Amino acid sequence: MATIQHAVVIDAEPGAVWHLLRQFGVIDTWHPQISQCVIEGGKVSGDGGSVRTLKLVNGKVIHERLLSIDSEQMTLTYGLSGAELPLQAFSATVGVRPVDDGRRSEFQWQASFEGVDAAAAAEYETLIDQYILNGMDGLAEHLGSAVTEATPA
Numbered sequence: 330m331a332t333i334q335h336a337v338v339i340d341a342e343p344g345a346v347w348h349l350l351r352q353f354g355v356i357d358t359w360h361p362q363i364s365q366c367v368i369e370g371g372k373v374s375g376d377g378g379s380v381r382t383l384k385l386v387n388g389k390v391i392h393e394r395l396l397s398i399d400s401e402q403m404t405l406t407y408g409l410s411g412a413e414l415p416l417q418a419f420s421a422t423v424g425v426r427p428v429d430d431g432r433r434s435e436f437q438w439q440a441s442f443e444g445v446d447a448a449a450a451a452e453y454e455t456l457i458d459q460y461i462l463n464g465m466d467g468l469a470e471h472l473g474s475a476v477t478e479a480t481p482a
Contacts, residue, residue: 330418331454334439337465340474343427343434347403349468350423353379353395359471360464362386380410389413396420415449416442433477436465 357366392411404424421440444450
């Protein structure tokens with residue numbers, strides 16, 4: 330199983346970062362690789378079990394299911410809901426924790442998965458790594474901040 334994880338510190342308060350992350354259906358407002366996000370079935374963005382359909386800027390479509398959300402811990406876990414990607418056992422968790430007495434935030438993003446074969450695993454390890462890094466930069470930019478430092482993940 331491959332695991333990719335990154336953590337960065339951004340100049341934004343944890344509450345502001347979490348407010349944006351917990352809205353499962355608005356990732357297209359801050360992630361530069363996503364052109365559209367729609368929550369399926371009339372659920373609201375933060376409902377457990379919600380499925381979001383993502384249209385990537387390259388035209389691919391991905392379905393992700395919200396597996397858990399913990400506002401107290403400021404973490405959200407999601408997995409794949411469709412078979413669009415040659416991956417198995419995919420899950421990802423995003424989270425926020427305060428640093429510098431709550432003036433800044435550590436934003437963490439981790440994904441674990443298996444490829445259906447070795448070639449798929451290697452290809453998607455690179456793609457998911459870049460997706461996470463681009464998303465971290467996009468979220469910080471959306472909040473009018475920048476990634477100020479990477480932290481060991």
